[in-house]
Amino acid sequence: MEISISTGSGFWNPIVWLIALLIALLITYAIRSLGRKDYKRGKEQIKPFLSGNAEEDVEKLHTKGDNLYWGFRQSLAGYYKLMQKIHSGDLRDYVVWFVVILVILSFVVFGVM
Amino acid sequence: MAQLTLPKSFKRSLWVFHLNTGSCNGCDIEIIAALTPRYDVERFGIKLVGSPRHADVLLVTGPVTRQMADKVKRVYEQVPDPKAVIVVGNCGTTGHTFHKSYNLVGPVDRIIPVDVYIPGCPPRPEAIIDGVVKAWLKLESLEGKK
Numbered sequence: 001m002e003i004s005i006s007t008g009s010g011f012w013n014p015i016v017w018l019i020a021l022l023i024a025l026l027i028t029y030a031i032r033s034l035g036r037k038d039y040k041r042g043k044e045q046i047k048p049f050l051s052g053n054a055e056e057d058v059e060k061l062h063t064k065g066d067n068l069y070w071g072f073r074q075s076l077a078g079y080y081k082l083m084q085k086i087h088s089g090d091l092r093d094y095v096v097w098f099v100v101i102l103v104i105l106s107f108v109v110f111g112v113m
Numbered sequence: 114m115a116q117l118t119l120p121k122s123f124k125r126s127l128w129v130f131h132l133n134t135g136s137c138n139g140c141d142i143e144i145i146a147a148l149t150p151r152y153d154v155e156r157f158g159i160k161l162v163g164s165p166r167h168a169d170v171l172l173v174t175g176p177v178t179r180q181m182a183d184k185v186k187r188v189y190e191q192v193p194d195p196k197a198v199i200v201v202g203n204c205g206t207t208g209h210t211f212h213k214s215y216n217l218v219g220p221v222d223r224i225i226p227v228d229v230y231i232p233g234c235p236p237r238p239e240a241i242i243d244g245v246v247k248a249w250l251k252l253e254s255l256e257g258k259k
Contacts, residue, residue: 036193044190049164052132052184 126158130168136175139235140202147238165191170248176204176211177219189225195255197248199229206230
């Protein structure tokens with residue numbers, strides 16, 4: 001079975017690719033084995049140097065998607081504050097809101113008619 | 114100078130990490146002066162590095178402010194062994210003018226073990242180079258014991 005692909009833009013053979021990968025791994029291992037082995041494992045010596053500061057939890061360092069809306073949240077702070085207050089997380093509150101809005105809509109729709 | 118049988122490690126360059134723990138920068142400027150063409154410590158293979166993880170020697174200036182205490186400990190622990198610590202200047206050595214200050218927890222030897230003290234306010238570059246050489250000899254002896 002022919003497994004090589006040769007086109008005008010290049011050549012591909014999975015066996016050659018695997019051999020190249022193996023050679024790269026061996027070179028990586030050889031370079032890594034040149035490193036010092038007498039460091040203190042599990043201590044500060046394995047942690048990155050951040051100007052002496054402690055390494056923070058990675059999740060805290062991430063920029064959340066929420067940050068994209070910072071401008072909206074800042075300029076519409078009054079609206080968001082009110083909306084967050086209304087959104088209590090209690091299902092009974094939401095049912096009450098549903099019933100109240102349904103009654104108002106009923107009056108508007110059927111009252112006008 | 115005493116005759117030394119230099120072990121293998123002496124053939125390496127000595128890499129120094131400079132840590133400012135609240136110094137007025139007087140000592141730091143003298144450290145920089147030691148690197149300038151007039152003194153040029155790099156010709157001996159002594160050079161400043163940007164990370165304690167690459168360093169053999171920790172060069173500390175300043176009296177250690179309260180905010181810096183944990184950072185000094187952390188940086189000291191990040192320097193690979195064997196290592197030497199040099200304190201440059203009176204502030205790091207004794208606290209000097211500021212020794213009773215409420216926001217200082219130093220001098221340096223209250224926080225981490227110190228091998229060489231270089232007094233002066235600030236010490237001259239010659240004194241700093243001499244201190245580094247003394248630390249180098251200490252490292253040699255540590256290396257020799259291995």
